[in-house]
Amino acid sequence: MLLVHPPASRPCEPPPGLARLSGALTARGVAHEVIDANIEGPLHLAGSTCKRRDTWTVRAKKNLERNLSFLRSPEGCRTFDRYSRAVRDVERAVAAASGGGFRISLADMTQETLSPLRSTDLLLAAEHPDGNPFCEYFAPRLREAIARASGDVAGFSINYLGQAFTAFAMMGFLRREFPRLRIVAGGGLITSWMSRIDLGARFSGLVNRFVAGPGEVAVLGLSGVEPDGETRHAAPAYDRFPLEDYVAPGLILAYATSTGCFWGRCRFCPERAEENAYTPVPLDLVKDQLRGLVSRHVPAVVHFTDNALPAAVLRHLSKEPPGAPWYGFARVTEELADPGFCRLLAASGCAMLKLGLESGSDRVLDAMQKGFDTALSLRVLKALRDAGVPVYAYLLFGTPYETEEDADRTLKFAAEHSDCISFLNLAVFNLPTKSPDADRLKTRQFYGGDLSLYLDFEHPGGWDRRRIKVFLDRRFRRHTAIAPILRRDPPIFTSNHAAFFGGRDGEAT
């Protein structure tokens, strides 16, 4: 079996989904190959010659190896300015391979006239793999891997829209060159699509099977091996990934203690709209697996990829530190407002917590069904600040429940408590097609494609995207208390690298 993670998404850590599949196959002794094309592909493009001769591109190409070694070393996060310059130069070296209407970056890939949200455009990408800028890399790589891999299955993990064109180009290439190969596709994006679209009907000549949700049972079944009781919670295996190559100041090891979300009630959230099941890994297994992974790979940081770390896991980490710095998403809860508990988390190596604060308006938080109010947000922020745990805060604007006055309250809240916020992510709300609010709003297609996951909607209070953009650009981002927080955000890699910086003007932890 061959497992592939296509480009392009931030190439800073081995992909957790594929590592879990590799873990399930390894546990049952199934031979398999793994290709993380998301790191191999961009590095190939960055290192290849290109026609662009402008000063910046020539410099970025010439200094590529030096910049990569710097970014991969602990020095990479010592000085924010030097780090930012190196990241932007590596980005430039990759982006120079853009062409044929494709725009490539370290974090994304788009196409001028085609949309990854139109199945006909994805079929076009599959029919013409030679037109994909990554083809020169993936054609020989896939040929060689298929020749070496046993079995007749190639599985693709597709999680982001930026991966879609190249994933389909790679699958189209394999279908053409190896017609008898069984092609399987899964991952977060496929799961979201499958919650509302019959993918099998659209891509029947190309993909033999689509898998929604965790794919461990499916890949074992495809290998002719009966899954057992441990298959669903097999430890991720990172041995087949090029751990030295990722662009990060040290190994970031991703680990999920659960899939889905234990809260699952926020009205705006795709997890709720798609009705994804919450499945925690039993805590004893979490302890064993974490211990094993940390001692085997000695990561610079453990990235918990849970939608929200369950309270039991946070308590466990506070008592038994994993042996490496760690970060992840947590919910705003009473427990996190306890200064003593936050001090224990800090002592356990908590290098950053990501918090979905969403709004500074209690009316909005209530309507969102977030399950907390601004008073609790503030107590949590202060307890984490006092314990020395940097916070990456997520704010959401433009939900149907928000007015401009509410957005003002959010600005006031963030500005007044900016000393508690190390990093900020500002998002404008997209309405999931299956949102509980979709029926009561006037909606229209947002991206104009049959694979679109979101709807545009007429805001009941006229607080539309144009007005929100003006508010964010002219008032929010320019606020003297907010602007320094936004400047601190690591370029391109944002929250994936933020834990390496202390959250105070770019100093390393």
Ligand code: SF4
């Ligand atoms: S806590 Fe996060 S993942 Fe869970 S339902 Fe709310 S927004 Fe979604």
